[in-house]
Amino acid sequence: MSNLKILGIGNALVDIMVQALDDQLISNLKLPKGGMTLVDGEVSALIQKEISHLNIKIATGGSVANAINGIAALGAGCGYVGAIGQDDLGSLFKNEMLKRGIGVVLKELELPTGSAVGFVSPDGERTFATYLGAAVEMGPDDITPELFIGYDLFFIEGYLVFNHALIMAAASAAKTAGLAIALDLASFNVVEANMDILTELVDNYIDIVFANEEEAKSFTGLVPEAALDNLAGRCDIAIVKVGKEGAFVQQGVQKWHIPTTAGTKVIDTTGAGDFFAAGFLAGLAAGHHLEKCGKIGALLAGEVIQVLGAELEESRWESIKKQVELL
16 A cells, blocks of 8 residues: 555644753753643743743744644645644645645644744753644634544644543544544653553554654553564554664564664754654555565654754755665
8 A cells, every 4th residue: 555645643843942051941941851841821931931041942833733744745635633722833734734745734833832842952952832722722613523534543632631522532533434544652750640641542443553762651651672572462563662772563463673873963852753753653644564664664763853843944854765765
């Protein structure tokens, strides 16, 4: 099967990235390093005031939105469902997606567009304080059968699990429409706080699961390869990413180890998992073998960790597409 079209749903956010000299500010703000913490508008404004004197980079964000942008850059057909505010950040988000040829269904509200302040530690690890803003206003009524027409695979952002009614309605409607469903487990603290609903999703709706080492352990209680076996027994395809050691992909009893890109210099790990998913799903859409899908994912992840934020220049995408052909 090839030329599949992918629809993503997630929290439409704009990333405000700052490169921290140390972890003191993260500690002062009581943010768990490497995690994602939801904050309200008042706290978000306070944090943005705290970083106003630092060099920042603003770009479209949100886990699945990052992945859909990567999928589009590789030439696969894709769309995105989310909610934004009627403000400058919302316009930035919408216009960037339209520029990439992504079919957008964006609910536009009076609430501010969601934003994620990302602190990049000297070791490249990122810590997010996320204000969902307009993104949180999506609900089950926004999920209609028409959304899925023309699409083959539905990619759900794990962060949506905080909106239980929405994520269950989305998964159920996609399954009814006959789409394969992929889920990214989002963050270890998100998994820990939402075990029951994530278990229901994985065991009853999900065909493809993406998790990093910490998320896989939080969800299964197991170390990476044992967690991979556990997940592969509960869905069609399981992917567990293990940082510098690469990733494992398993379908049934078949298992592949996917190494990282050799010699990659880590500037910022923001978007690494999202871009791995982008490469993997774009490979799947093109009909490639699962091992090659994993290699495309590793290639994209290796590229995005060399820059601040989750955006790559067009010239880099041209180089990546040539490398994909050689894998």
